[in-house]
Amino acid sequence: MLKKQLIMESAIELFAKKGIDATSVQQITEHCGISKGAFYLSFKSKDELIFSIIDYFTKNVTANIERSVSEQQNPHDKLAAYFMEIFNILQKYGDFATVFIKEQHFINETLIDKMAYYDELNNKLLLDILRELYPSNVDSLQYDLIIIIKGLIASYGDFIIKNSYPFDIEKLTDSLVEKIKIIAKYGEKSFFTKDMFKSYSSHQPMITKDLIVEELQQLLTHIQDEVLRESLQILEKQIQSESPSKAIILGMLSNLKNEQECDWFCYMMRKYYELNISNTPF
Amino acid sequence: MLKKQLIMESAIELFAKKGIDATSVQQITEHCGISKGAFYLSFKSKDELIFSIIDYFTKNVTANIERSVSEQQNPHDKLAAYFMEIFNILQKYGDFATVFIKEQHFINETLIDKMAYYDELNNKLLLDILRELYPSNVDSLQYDLIIIIKGLIASYGDFIIKNSYPFDIEKLTDSLVEKIKIIAKYGEKSFFTKDMFKSYSSHQPMITKDLIVEELQQLLTHIQDEVLRESLQILEKQIQSESPSKAIILGMLSNLKNEQECDWFCYMMRKYYELNISNTPF
DNA sequence: TATAATAGTGACTAATCGGTCACTTGTCAA
DNA sequence: TTGACAAGTGACCGATTAGTCACTATTATA
CATH class of the missing domain: 1.20.1160 (Paired amphipathic helix 2 (pah2 repeat))
Structure with missing residues (x-):
């Protein structure tokens, strides 16, 4: 179990640096000082390694975000906690995020379904936060707000990943919560309807x-x-x-x-x- | 020249479907019904093909956006034109955008520099639009606004790419212009300083x-x-x-x-x- | 110490890759 | 009809890949 961890950490580092396809199993084993044979004692294949890495992170990240949000009582703090947790994760595990964001030709159909599932969980969490925050007046805007929040995270997250240099995440979170608050208060023109959002976000997984x-x-x-x-x-x-x-x-x-x-x-x-x-x- | 175009179009289609690395030259040539040798009459290498595709699109996209924006007189219409042009391009060339966004392990250092250059041009254009729109009161917020606009494009753009189904781009643009207007008017908490933005956006290219x-x-x-x-x-x-x-x-x-x-x-x-x-x- | 079980090794294979080159085909002027 | 030249072909090459397997080293047990 310890060896699995070692391999996964080496792999993440190399994947982030050069990409998944461009990183050979040989390079991974050299990087952690084991033989090729030993690799295949821990993982059935390179695909299983990729799958394990992504699965491990999505599981943990989702759980951490949900826990962090649920710890807050004040609805406003929940949105702040959501941003904060994500940015902290991005700063900490920027390497992994790089792999994760850029390479999505995972081969494996199951993985795509799993990602869609976690995305659905994430959307649900955001929707809950928003509905608690703005119980009445954001009915028509709530789906747009989700997309906007995701956009902000993508954009500012990119900055965080590319700058290993530490900075004030609290200030960033504060600034983004303000923006969402403003849009929820003054925004009138919505784009997403419930149906559009549903059909966009819920990729029906092929479950057999x-x-x-x-x-x-x-x-x-x-x-x-x-x-x-x-x-x-x-x-x-x-x-x-x-x-x-x-x-x-x-x-x-x-x-x-x-x-x-x-x-x-x-x-x-x-x-x-x-x-x-x-x-x-x- | 016609053959080059044919190869590029086939390649984009396949790259978008399976990724650049996972698409072999063989597959590209089979897809457009030519031999492997004929491919190498048009392109010196697979790298040159990738380079040509990316170069061709960035060049055209940048030019189109700048033209479209400059055609507008009213500053408000300029921002709208910016959004509109990008979303139209994404809808039209979703295949290419998929390749472009997801794969950034281009190998080639020159390409990275070129991308940084186009990104700089884009930032400059956005900054000009924003400064014309809000000459005085967004001084501290202008860099955040650029990042926010890019985030909105990433997020809504993702929706456009994944849904080939046509929809009301004008409505979307209108909705996003409203959001930017609101943030510029009511936003107070900025995150990006000029220095942070500069160090983030300007990757100094290695020019020899x-x-x-x-x-x-x-x-x-x-x-x-x-x-x-x-x-x-x-x-x-x-x-x-x-x-x-x-x-x-x-x-x-x-x-x-x-x-x-x-x-x-x-x-x-x-x-x-x-x-x-x-x-x-x- | 002897034995069995587990962990680890690296040369090997089959497949696939980008790229080459001797060769065939098509085209058009003389 | 001929010859010259460009366009196109696909078998082939060296390099690299994921994955295997006969073998060795290490550890635990009796």
Whole structure:
């Protein structure tokens, strides 16, 4: 497990410097002083390495942002916390961000779906923040505000990544919160309608039974907790069964819902079995 | 010349679909129904193809935007024209934009410098528009406004690229001009200082005598006009001379200044011989 | 100390890449 | 019809790639 970490960190550094395709496995192994064979003891393929890196970061970043935002009581502070957390991450993990932003020919279809999922989570979080901040008067502007916030992050984030030189993130956050506040207050002309936004943001992932089972078995190799393991095993039987029980599936999923590692799996299950209950937060 | 165009168009399509590195010369030639040998009759290398594509577009896009903006008299219309032109280009050449945005491991150092140059031109144009629009009250906010405008373009532009479905660009432009107007009017908290912005935006290109001569000879293969050709030839002699005359160089450069194709060459000459005269528009 | 299991090695392979070159085809003036 | 020249072809080359595997080194156990 330690070796995996070492390889991933070396890889991120090299990927950021020269790009994913231009970095060979050989170069990665030389950079961390191991042999090529040892690399393939930790990862099945170069693709698996790329997948692991991206998966690891998106998972952590999403969790950190959500935690940081939820720690704030005041709605205004939530938006500030959102900006602040993202800019801090960009400053800290600029290397990774470079890889992440610039190379999106990941090959893997699953990865694209996963990204879309995290993007959806992010949109939902932003929408919640905005609705809490401006309960009434931004109805028509809320989708534009999301896009604008993302644009600000892209633009100022680019500056942060390119300047390793440390600077006042608090001042930046303060400045951007002000801009959003102003636009929400005085803005009248909206562009995005709800439908446009939905069709833009929600790329419907191709979820198959095989993909779900694969993710399930992946989880079983990590997870220790007995209740979680049993829940997963019961779910596997239901999936393979000819007449799966919605009640059992829903019950087992609720057993998993607090386990961050299972988020993606639960999401796939809900989509596949069309279990989107409108009043659940997720 | 027709064949070059054909290859470039095929390449853009494939690059956008799968990425530059992942697209082989073989695939490009198959896609336009020619042999590998024929490809190398039009382009010296794959790098030259990439370079040509990027150069062709940046040149055209920059020129189109500047023309479109300069056609407007009313300062407000200039900002609108700026947005409109960019969004139209993104809608039309989404394929190319995809390549352009996502892959920035171009290998070639010259290309990076050229991009920085066009970015500088773009910043200058935006700054002029903003200063004309808000002559007094945005002094401290003008650099932030540039970054914000770029962010809006990145964010809404992403939407345009991903949705080939046509929509109301005028409405979008109108909406964004409103947002900039609001921020300029009510915004108080600036983040960027002039120095920060300068150090961020102006990547000093590595200009050598060899690079300049190379560009000059490249120009001589294209340009027909006799005065321009003679000016270039005189400049070449001056460059190779041990004691170049500033007067002659300046004179020859002013002969070239209206020829769009020579912009980059003139820019390099000015930088190399430190001929930046502050009151020239460029 | 002997044995078994695990971790690590690097020469090797098959495939693919960008790029070359001896050769064929097409074109047009004489 | 001929010859000369440009346009186009695709087998081939050296380099590089991801991935494999027979082998060695290290560690743990008895």
